[in-house]
Amino acid sequence: MDENVSTRDRLLVVGADLLQAAQGGDVTTRAITQAAGVQAPTLYHHFGSKQGLLDEVVSHGFHRFLEERQTSPSSDPIQAIAQAWDTHVRFGVEHPAFYAHLYARVEPGYKCGVVSQVELMLFNVLEGAADQLVLSPADAAKTILAASSGVVITMISELNGTVDWSLSDRVRDAILASLIKRTTTS
Numbered sequence: 001m002d003e004n005v006s007t008r009d010r011l012l013v014v015g016a017d018l019l020q021a022a023q024g025g026d027v028t029t030r031a032i033t034q035a036a037g038v039q040a041p042t043l044y045h046h047f048g049s050k051q052g053l054l055d056e057v058v059s060h061g062f063h064r065f066l067e068e069r070q071t072s073p074s075s076d077p078i079q080a081i082a083q084a085w086d087t088h089v090r091f092g093v094e095h096p097a098f099y100a101h102l103y104a105r106v107e108p109g110y111k112c113g114v115v116s117q118v119e120l121m122l123f124n125v126l127e128g129a130a131d132q133l134v135l136s137p138a139d140a141a142k143t144i145l146a147a148s149s150g151v152v153i154t155m156i157s158e159l160n161g162t163v164d165w166s167l168s169d170r171v172r173d174a175i176l177a178s179l180i181k182r183t184t185t186s
Helices: 007-022 029-036 040-047 050-068 077-094 096-103 113-127 137-157 165-179
Strands: none
Touching (some): 007 029, 007 040, 007 050, 029 040, 040 050, 050 096, 050 113, 077 096, 077 137, 096 113, 096 137, 113 137
16 A cells, blocks of 8 residues: 555555455454554544444445436436435445445444435435425435335345346335325316
């Protein structure tokens, strides 16, 4: 690694490499600090904890993924949510180790910062469609996030060289249809 890279950046790169190699398994503080050539207090100084480092690694990776796939969002909030769903699912399927860190670590009261950011992004888009929804934007965002993360976990567990994107499409369409008020015509 380039010796001009800051210690913080070196820890991030090493954390990303080890997280990817672990394929959803645990990454130890010792492995991170040894690979980065630093002592454990250095990791804690920069990130507060191993979890803080890994959360930042995943957050950075997720934001880079979004930037690489940046498209013009639809002016229709429901279509924008469908696009966001597709991006979320694609990230998870293409980066299963990072996704496992985000969504498979289940602890009461704990939500990785990226998950909170995704929920807030959904909420912000759904606020523009509040009059079309059967739930509040906050409840609709939680519903969409719960369903899409379940789809990703299912798709990751079934990866065998081919991806059945139609599963995501079917669930996305069913969830969105269940959230939108039905209009009656007289």
